[in-house]
Amino acid sequence: MELFVTIIGVLMASVFSGNIVFGQSMAVCQLLGSSKKMNTAVGVGTAVLIVNVLATVICFALYRLLVYLNLEYLRIITFLLITVALVSGLNILMRKVSKRLHRSLGVYLPLITTNCAIFQVMNITVNSVLGQSYTFWQGFGFAAVYGVCMGLGFLAALVLMAGVRTKNETALIPKPFRGFPIALITAGLIAMVFAGLRFSGF
């Protein structure tokens, strides 16, 4: 029961108050780049979710190895290589398994190679999970839960943003604000709502 409560707590914290995009302002370039259409937003969000889960789990295990070998300064290269390997591996796998899956999800995979969100989630996972004295499997489980929750948070942010931006397209906006500026202001306003959730005690 206690475990269940903890998981719900992590879920709420990472989707609402500590949302990776609106709470911690990571992956803003990705947010602006791929939220013009709802289809793209859902595709990119799902791809990030999948890569996030696999990446946190793998990086947790690999970081333990790095600590064991006293090679902690290699963590930036390791994290990036994990992401790149996962992205290209999943891309090839999807193309082989089914054409439809590749068309709806695989084409967005190369876009997320340099996604700050995935990198930051790995960073946070390593810092928070390794700080406590979990056993290997407990830490493994927490890393997986953390990956799922942060990925869900990113997906939610992207879908919200895409919904507002499709409305923005038909709105009458002053000329200097068209394009990126209004998208940034929209993101700022949504982020304020998320900050409000934090103050209200979510």
Place this chain on the structure above:
Amino acid sequence: MDKKHFKQTLLGGFVSNPVFVLVLGLCPTIAKSTNIVDAFALGAATAFVLICTNVLVSLLKKAIPDKIRLISYIIIIAGFTTLVDIFIRAYLPALNQTVGSVIPLIAVNCLILGRADSFARKNKVGYAALDGASMGIGFMIGITLLGAARQLLGMAGLSVFTTAAGGLLLLGLLLGLYNYIRSLIYTARKKRTRTLRRIKPNPFKGGKSQ
């Protein structure tokens, strides 16, 4: 050196500023520009990594096969970022307390990968270094301006601008202002050329109009 190309590269960071025009590399920009010192330090670190990466990519452009070029660039960038990370940890412990958590994020800055892929791999070393310096300084100026604005507004009592939401909002407003000023300059220049043409006819067009 070709003079026109040289000038274009030199002014690249200002005409197409990474923060205000290209809107690249925003994640650290917004996360850590709450005060001017942090913003400047982060900008300088990013500029350093950008210049080094551009030079190395340009030197290795024949050695790197086309198919695996992105992975190679990522490893180069990660290497330089590690260098900066270790340097700051060792020599600037006060800075490490504040910006230490976002220094690793330089490795996933889309600006650096973008410049390596779109400029450095097609140009000579000198141009690549110049482009890195110009873009890096442009990024530094942009992020420092944003940091200064946020710190000022925060000191004036509008503490909302020091949060993530305020950063996004302020950057959007600044971008709008930048676009507005640019359009003003553009129309002024257009008007000037039109008036000039009315006063004395264009000598390259032939004297038929008279």
